[in-house]
Amino acid sequence: MKEMKSLHENNTYELMELPKVLVASMNLEIEQLDVKTAFLHGDLEEEIYMEQPEGFTIKGKEYLVCQLKKSLYGLKQALRQWYKKFDSFMVEHGYDRTAFDHCVFVKKFSDGEFIILLLYVDDMLIVGRDIGKIDKLKKELSKSFEMKDWGLQIRFLAKPVSSPLGSHLKLSSKQSPSSEKEKEEMRNVPYASAVGSLMYAMATVKWILGYLRGGTVSWQSRLQKCVALSTKEVEYIAITEASKELLWMKKFLQELGLQQERYLLYCDSQSAIHLSKNPTFHSRSKHIDVRYHWIRDALEMKLFFLEKIHIDENGSDMMTKPIPIEKLQF
Structure with missing residues (x-):
């Protein structure tokens, strides 16, 4: 509290x-469910024995041990066995496991309708247009697993605000409370x-x-695995990493039956774009790891397109740097 x-x-x-995204634009229903004690449903493939739980020892049989038939929380096999149990359930009910994300299951019906189920550990989202078919799947799930139905998914979205720290400000340990009085005041904050x-x-x-x-938007912000000698190289390496995610999303959406005419990757560094499209810059790029030059082959095969985006229109800056609220208002 x-x-x-x-x-x-x-x-x-x-x-x-x-906002109007895939679910809204296709007029889809989205339901959320939770599997209670999910890991206890997994079937074990090995022989595992354990001592009788403390406080639940059967009188006269204290010398006996328990042979596990199902998974328990804490077993290293628990997560995998739960997934295999759920996967077999979905396959038995006519759902196909997608090749590009094994936690997404799809079933297409003869009337053109479809249901997509997304599993994350013990939580799941069910998406589809026909609420009757969704309810039928929920009933089938409840027969095999103890479910908690959250109904229509609750959505929380953040309101755009200015970053609290200005780009000209620097944080230092010297600014930390030093006296007992300052430390006491800080405890009340x-x-x-x-x-x-x-x-x-x-x-x-x-x-x-x-x-x-x-x-x-699929995004991440982390340290690169190599040392770059210039900001251009940093952007060039980032383009390669982003393109891998783009191609995965492209194939994943195509597997769901969603096609798009062009797949665009934006970059705010003109130098990095030129380096990606022009392999003649050998003297400037020969020290860069060869695997990052894969971006050139991808662009040549027209798997996607790389274009410049102006810094004033680059909303992704909010992921990595402090920016004013005006930049987030399109």
Whole structure:
């Protein structure tokens, strides 16, 4: 309760309507379910023995041990065995496991309707146009597993705000409280509690979709695995990494029956774009790992297209740097 109070006092989020994305544009219903004690459903393939649980020892049989028939929480096999159990259930009911994401199952019906089920550990989303077919699947799931039906998925989206830290400001350990009085004052500030709540939410919320100009965004921000000698090389390597994600999403959506005329990858570095499209820059790029030059072959085969985006229109900057709210208002 203390954490939630801090979130409300800091206006961490605001309820708003979901932007028009795939689910909205195709007029799809989306339901959320949770499998209770999911790991206990897995069937074990090995012989595993354990001592009788403390406090539940059967009188007169204290010398006996338990031979496990099902998975238990804490077993290294538990997650895998649960997935295999669920996978066999979906296949038996006519659902196809997608080749590009084994946690997504699809079933197409003769009347043109379809159902997509997304599994994340013990949570799942069911998407489709026919609510009757969705309800039928939910009933079948309830026969085999103990389910908790959350109904229509609850959506929380953040309200755009300016980044709290200006780009000209620098943080230092010297700014930390030094005296006992300053430390005591800091303990009364709910900042740490709010950050802890956000970290908890980040670790427990299973489906996180980013929305940018009405479309879903797959993004990440992490250290590159090699040392670059210039910002151009940094952008060049980032383009290669982004293109791999783009091609995966392209094939995944095509497997779901969704086609698109052109697949665009935007970059705000003109130098990196020229380096990607022009293999004659050998003297400037020969020290870069060969695997990053794969982007040139991909562009030549027209698997996707690479274009320049102006810095004022690059909304993805909000993922990596402090920016004013005006830049987020398109």
